[in-house]
Amino acid sequence: MEEKVMGAFTAIILVVVIAMSCLLVYVPNMHIIALKIEDSQMMGGRVSIMDMLRESNADLEADDPDTRQSILKGHQIRLTLPQNVTSSAVEINNNYVNRTINIKIKGIGKDYFQKFPIRGNSDNIVDVTYNSENLVGLIQITTDDVFEVSMTSEGENIYFDFVDPHEIYDYVVVIDAGHGGNVPGATKQGVCEKDINLDIVLELKKYFDACDKNIGVYYTRTDDTNPSFANRVGLANDTDADLFISVHNNSTASGRMSSINGTEVMYEAGDSTGESKKFAQMCLSNLLGELGTKSKGIVVGDEVYIIRMSKPPVALVEVGFMTNQKELDNLQEQEYQNKAALAIYNSVLQYLNL
Template structure:
């Protein structure tokens, strides 16, 4: 278990540096809360204790005494700089009594590099000082100075919540490298999406509004059917219950088009995305997605729904797999359209294009039977005849999750399952955007 003591500088009646409409105490608290949330939501075996989580005054002695008694592994103090308006850039500090070969100095080098890699600031160097929090903390400690509030350019960056998210991410990246932190699989995260916009300005306005309500968020770009969308993300959680709590906060703030985008795993957040499970997308949503790319694609959503429900499999994700295997049913690989082989079963190259099936319905049935063979050792349910010619050749139960198909369904395919899940996320995005467009038309 890694224990981080996170210290947002200043607070309460101590505003810290001021300039360009900003107060250091507010900026540092926002960055620190973002660091805490990223660590808690995206990493295993993390404990974070903060010197303050609101705008309150905490003495320097209180900060170091609490960290020491808690036996923290690392003390990280977040600050911003101030001078005469001309100074700018990033720097960080360790205690001046330490050598350059100390463990603390080693951590500083890693943190310094990772933070600078994302914060878009000039490098003012790794430094040492006799600051109280560095001197009196018994564990390795770092104080980061994240730009100059008194510099107009630095302050403009710090005023932007998406930029503060970058700073937080840089600190987390440094902690991950320095302490070998283990991330939760991205396929198990539940993301709270508080709006998707074609115009960046609209996304910026949504982030600013959420920020005014005390809800940290940032913008991520995603491409759906060739179009760029600016998606406002208000958290990513390994537990669905935590995501639902954040979703409630967002909706209480008046954002009614917010939703959860995520994958089913167990509550530990480490199981990955099971091949078995409940379907979320309708046949119409599946077919709509593929036809935005290939208008001539066959309508197979009904088959994936029916056979998915019968075998208890995620038929909508299997549809995404078919989209991947057939290049949106354009059949640009070794399998041709007449084979109705949407899963590439048995296809190994131009000389062996794999199995063929009489109808599209049978092609989908064979696909779902092949997935069933990988996902469980249980006997095949008897309602439908076995038509998958390679069912008995599969190592039964060797791939309970989509990521487990890596190197099995596709060789070498070390990212095969992740590519399928990425396509599935695009399908979900497309269905949400389609729904939003319908709602907007109704409002008009």
């Protein structure tokens, strides 16, 4: 009897082991299965159209040059709008940091791409997805580089072209507001560095928006988000920017309030051209002149990822010390933020000889 019990127990253990082994194989893929289920449920409202693009390209390749030219009229992408939908219903939002172009079209339904397939050249396109809800369609195009989008319309067709920023602007500048989102930076007395950094950058944006020079200015963030370091410096590198500026504020190593104060600017010592150091010195001089702060000098910042990885000349500005009461108070004042922004703006114009 005892032997039978032991045999049964052994059999049960064996079954459990086999079952657990199957689960170990299956469980890691459960999220994939769930995504497939979710995707199948969404197919009516969100479809990947990359294959359609490629098929469209194949069709175009099969056509003779004259036919291909007549389809695209020298443009990269063509969309055909449904009846009663005009180009005024099309809105473009370009997220340069994430390389995504969102095209919103009012008045199109879920069957839009079945009726009106996209045509064109997908050489710079990584992916395209489509979603429609309440007769508002959203096309999201992910590209392999940073582009400006040009849209032209002709009758029922609209055409899109992806344009290198340097084909539009004489100079390209990338501005980064340090930290953001769930990374507040230095925090003192309920004040977060990320917010002051952004406030200064938004003041700086006002100057560039009013600038009559042909400068393309790209921002890593204009809200409370936290782009990755790779995306921040990647925006500067992929736009082949002429300058990259990151705006920060300082604190003591201990994080305690102290009498230490002043402005410093970091530069890339690994820049063999010396342009990063040159631009950092311009930023420091202009900030000291506008703010009347104490000079903490220009400092080698190659240990900082976005400085080390930057291809264009880079300067990381530390406007003031949040651990100094006077400077913390000043940094919260819009007039002071505006002065800091003006100093950086003038530094850019000075460097570009404008």
